[in-house]
Structures are given as structure tokens and as C-alpha cells.
Amino acid sequence: MTTHQVSMHQLTSLLGDWRGAGSDYSSLAERIRLMVIDGRVKAGARLPSERTMAQSLGVSRTTVNSALADLRASGYVQSRQGSGSVIRIPGRTGDLPIPQAGDILDLSRATSSAVPGVHAAAERALRRLPARLTTDGYELSGLPALREALASRYTGAGVPTSADDILITSGSASAISLIARTFLAPGDRVIVETPGYPHSNDAFRSAGARLLPATVDGDHGWDTDEFTGVIERALPTLAYVMPDFHNPTSRSMSAETRAAIVDSAARHGAVIVSDETTAELDIDRGEDTVPLCAYDTRGSTVLSVGSASKTMWGGLRVGWIRASSTLIDRLVAARFSFDLGAAVLDQLVTSELLDDMGRIIEYRRDVHRRSREALESALATHLPSARLHPVDGGVAGWIQLDAPNSSPLAVAARSRGLLIGAGPWFGLGGEFERNVRVPITATPDAIARAIAILGEAHTAIAPGPPRTGAPV
Ligand SMILES: Cc1ncc(COP(=O)(O)O)c(C=O)c1O
Known part of the structure; x- marks a missing residue:
């Protein structure tokens, strides 16, 4: 594995607004893990030093240290004395609790089965x-x-x-x-x-x-x-x-x-x-x-x-x-x-x-129309706060969320067995945290299940009531 340095500038721009509802260390680890999963940070990338990360991200060294320990435990980072922390791809899907291999719903790819014929x-x-x-x-x-x-x-x-x-x-x-x-x-x-x-x-x-x-x-x-x-x-x-x-x-x-x-x-x-x-x-x-x-x-x-x-x-x-x-x-x-x-x-x-292209195009049109309908209706039921940008063809629907939390949403969906393309995957430097891509190449049934999971994940990552507050 050849290694290369990720500058703090690159890391900061890829991380975007990384803080989530949980502790800082787990939010940081989750965000880096997602960037590895969707390919924005490659195996062999050497992370900046703990001190640099702590200073630039405005957190304590203990926070960075704990995030790295979490990434190490899940197989996403290898740390060696003197040579820093290097990204690696775990042999398995890491410690993200995915129910069972057969239950994974993969909507991270906009692909479909063959056309009849x-x-x-x-x-x-x-x-x-x-x-x-x-x-x-x-x-x-x-x-x-x-x-x-x-x-x-x-x-x-x-x-x-x-x-x-x-x-x-x-x-x-x-x-x-x-x-x-x-x-x-x-x-x-x-x-x-x-x-x-x-x-x-x-x-x-x-x-x-x-x-x-x-x-x-x-x-x-x-x-x-x-x-x-x-x-x-x-x-x-x-x-x-x-x-x-x-x-x-x-x-x-x-x-x-x-x-x-x-x-x-x-x-x-x-x-x-x-x-x-x-x-x-x-x-x-x-x-x-x-x-x-x-x-x-x-x-x-x-x-x-x-x-x-x-x-x-x-x-x-x-x-x-x-x-x-x-x-x-x-x-x-x-x-x-x-x-x-x-x-x-x-x-x-x-x-x-x-x-036979005439028939093939008609077939795809029909299938994609039904998948788009399934997407619209599942969003209305399970994720009404999201907005679907107009979809009049192609392979996917581009969803706008009610808050810039696409990465935590994708992480929470993953732990429920759904793989989905978080918005930043489609950008160059951490942008599109308000978006998620849902393929309309998937079957209506898969789309309905995926959006139900996204709805659950959305509720799970929603900030709870303030822990402290002025007495009323
Ligand atoms: C826009 C775009 N370009 C290229 C590809 C790669 O397609 P192919 O299977 O032909 O290599 C895809 C596949 O999803 C795509 O969506």
C-alpha cells in the first residue's frame, strides 16, 4: 500500500461541518469512516498529526486520540509509532453493526438488472x-x-x-x-x-x-x-x-x-x-x-x-x-x-x-416511472421533511434534506443495513451535506424499504431536547 499525505486543509474541507448529535470523538470517527467507505479518502492516505488535527478542528487531543482509537478498532486506520495514522480499508465492513449479509440493501449504486431479451x-x-x-x-x-x-x-x-x-x-x-x-x-x-x-x-x-x-x-x-x-x-x-x-x-x-x-x-x-x-x-x-x-x-x-x-x-x-x-x-x-x-x-x-432499442427504452421508461412513484410516495410517508428535486429521467432522485446532515444520516442508515450515497460523495470538498441520492434504477419495493430506513435513521440522528436550559 503506497501512502500519501492528506493536508489539514483537504481534511477540513472534506469533513465540512462534522459535529453530530453524539460525542465529538464518535462524530469525527464516523465522518472519516464514511469518507473512506464512499471513496473520498483512499487507503494509504496519511492523516495529519493529532496535534494539527486537534488545533485545526478546535477539539482536544483526547478527542482526536479517541476518534483515531475508534477508527483503529474498526479497521479503518493503522497507526505506527513515528509514521502517524494511515487510512486502510478493513477486510470486513468494520464494526458498523450491519444485521446480516443477506439483509443489506445496497442503494449506493444506480444500477439495475438486465432488460428482458x-x-x-x-x-x-x-x-x-x-x-x-x-x-x-x-x-x-x-x-x-x-x-x-x-x-x-x-x-x-x-x-x-x-x-x-x-x-x-x-x-x-x-x-x-x-x-x-x-x-x-x-x-x-x-x-x-x-x-x-x-x-x-x-x-x-x-x-x-x-x-x-x-x-x-x-x-x-x-x-x-x-x-x-x-x-x-x-x-x-x-x-x-x-x-x-x-x-x-x-x-x-x-x-x-x-x-x-x-x-x-x-x-x-x-x-x-x-x-x-x-x-x-x-x-x-x-x-x-x-x-x-x-x-x-x-x-x-x-x-x-x-x-x-x-x-x-x-x-x-x-x-x-x-x-x-x-x-x-x-x-x-x-x-x-x-x-x-x-x-x-x-x-x-x-x-x-x-x-431492439425502441422496446428497451420503453421498458426502462416504464420501470423508472414506477420507481419514481415509489420514491415520491415513500418520502411523503417516511421522510416528509425532505424535498425531491424534479426527476424526469436518468438514474436517480436528488433529495434535499431539512438539515445538513447527510453523512450522519448515511452512517445511521448503514447501521440499519442500508447503503446509500451521501451528498458529499458527489462533491469535490465536503459540500452537499443537505443532499442524498436515491437511485430510481432500484425496484419500487427496494426504494420503499430504503426510504423507510432513512426515515428511521433521520429520527435517530435528530437532535434531542436541549440537555440543559433555563427554567421555565
Ligand atoms: C454518468 C455515468 N457515467 C458512467 C458510468 C459507468 O458506466 P459503465 O457501466 O458504462 O462503465 C455510470 C454508471 O453508473 C454513470 O452513471
Whole structure:
């Protein structure tokens, strides 16, 4: 395990307002534990010294010492004389009392089971396999038939595209990592949305990038002036956006914002990565949008990323990048040290399913509509003080709590068997303590159970009556 120092400045910003209803030491330990669980603090991170933490957090050294002892006991910290306290990932889920493995309700991921028809598509794909077995199977750019089918979908959406403009990847996650490795050098600036998709932020950080936030408001979406202002002032190498059914807020970008950010990026030499993993998950937006790449008149500003995961099935591990053939060639060249192509059989299955996209999208629409209804009604029953920002598609509902206590709520939910994405997971530095993400990719039943648990957890962490007070 390689270690690296977390500065007190980073820790303070990640911790935010960490004090909870319980004792300071347990609140501090719980907050650090949650940051480890959701990946904001990585294994190998060396915490500042006890003295520095005590001074900066305004607590006694005994408090810090007890918090570290608690983290050590639950396996989240290893302390060695002379080398400080280092974060580690416990082999088990730590001492957080989770009822039984089978009872864990995992709503920390916005994922769902396969759309009906994947098995039949796999059988059809198998019949096409023998013709591929005479090749070596290394398809660095992807199977021609799949690239052609995807290209014609873009052309149909109004953006003329040829198979040479498409690169098949192992899911959109690997597309984003490949883009990060290909286009970024340490110290480069990347605009990311806040709240945004944490795994993409990680991919850019791993490439050594500095992340700059651009706000996506749960009700109003992007602030065009803020976004173009950051491009103009910071001259980023990349900007990463989810223009349709943004994860986690479900907002979609207006045509004006699309045109303005592509124009600004083109003028300032930035490339926009348009993550369209969730773009086809419309419930009732009531408006057709045009893909971001349609605004890219030069053809060298927008890289579109797509995926079979949210419509068809995550287990296919098929995604793609659409860009000018020059940019695709750069990505292919960078791929040799990355993964040498996506699995051929999975690509055949995906190309079979692409013929059935109309039915697949209708299926997802229907399922997500029912899950959204379950979410609305469970919130009204179990957590009426919370507000659900509008959800008209995508993978999740973004909930606003009545107080900035998303992290303690997630910790309390965890101890009741529910794993849920606390708001700060979707930020860059401890923000969004007022928010929680609930996936609408989960079944209505799972959502109802999850919100009932959140309601219980909310009551459990509510501050009790003041312990002392003036006599009345
Ligand atoms: C916005 C977004 N991008 C990328 C991904 C990764 O998807 P894939 O399974 O295609 O790697 C996800 C998955 O949740 C996502 O929501």
C-alpha cells in the first residue's frame, strides 16, 4: 500500500461541518469512516498529526486520540509509532453493526438488472460467433458491425457519423479513463460538475488533473455564465459534462447552454467530454434534445461517451466514444497500454440488442416511472421533511434534506443495513451535506424499504431536547 499525505486543509474541507448529535470523538470517527467507505479518502492516505488535527478542528487531543482509537478498532486506520495514522480499508465492513449479509440493501449504486431479451440476444450472438473465430479477436477499435450500427444512430439523431468516428470500450467508465490517460498531463485543469459523477472525478484525478467545479443546481441545472467563465479564466484541458439526465440531479442542459459551452470550449482550446451514459433514460422530460456533438461545428471539441449499461445491462461492459476520426486515432494509439479492446462476444450481443432499442427504452421508461412513484410516495410517508428535486429521467432522485446532515444520516442508515450515497460523495470538498441520492434504477419495493430506513435513521440522528436550559 503506497501512502500519501492528506493536508489539514483537504481534511477540513472534506469533513465540512462534522459535529453530530453524539460525542465529538464518535462524530469525527464516523465522518472519516464514511469518507473512506464512499471513496473520498483512499487507503494509504496519511492523516495529519493529532496535534494539527486537534488545533485545526478546535477539539482536544483526547478527542482526536479517541476518534483515531475508534477508527483503529474498526479497521479503518493503522497507526505506527513515528509514521502517524494511515487510512486502510478493513477486510470486513468494520464494526458498523450491519444485521446480516443477506439483509443489506445496497442503494449506493444506480444500477439495475438486465432488460428482458439479453439472453435471447446472446443466443443470436453466439450464432454469429463462428465467423469471428477465424480472426485473432483483437478489435482495437471495436467490431465494425457494432461501430456502424452506433454511427447510424448518431446520424439518425442529426449528427452525421461514420464507423471510423466510433471506438468501442469496456463500458463508459473505461472510455472516460482512456480519455483521461490520453488527453491529460499532471497539473492539467478539468472542469467537472458539482454535484457530479465521483468515478469520473477519480479518473481525472488519477491522471494528475486539478478539478474545477461547475455547479449543477437540482432545480435549475447549469449556470451558463459560470461555466463559460470558468473555461475562459482557467483554460482547462477538458470539461466533463452529463448533458442529459445528469447523475445525480436528473437535470438536462438547455440548447442555449449546449451551444454556449461548446462555443467557449472551441475558442479556448478545451475538449468537452459529454457523458451520455444516462441520455436515453427519459421518463417524461417532454422535450427532445440534440446531442452536444451536434453543436461542434469544427468536429474537434466534443468527445461523446455512451454505454449499453443503463439501457441494456451493466454486465455487457460495452461502451463507446464518438469523436472525429483524428481524435479516435489518438485514443486507439493510447489504448495499447490500456486494454487492447472490448470482448467480442459482448459486442455481438450489444449489436443484437441495438436492433431492439425502441422496446428497451420503453421498458426502462416504464420501470423508472414506477420507481419514481415509489420514491415520491415513500418520502411523503417516511421522510416528509425532505424535498425531491424534479426527476424526469436518468438514474436517480436528488433529495434535499431539512438539515445538513447527510453523512450522519448515511452512517445511521448503514447501521440499519442500508447503503446509500451521501451528498458529499458527489462533491469535490465536503459540500452537499443537505443532499442524498436515491437511485430510481432500484425496484419500487427496494426504494420503499430504503426510504423507510432513512426515515428511521433521520429520527435517530435528530437532535434531542436541549440537555440543559433555563427554567421555565
Ligand atoms: C454518468 C455515468 N457515467 C458512467 C458510468 C459507468 O458506466 P459503465 O457501466 O458504462 O462503465 C455510470 C454508471 O453508473 C454513470 O452513471
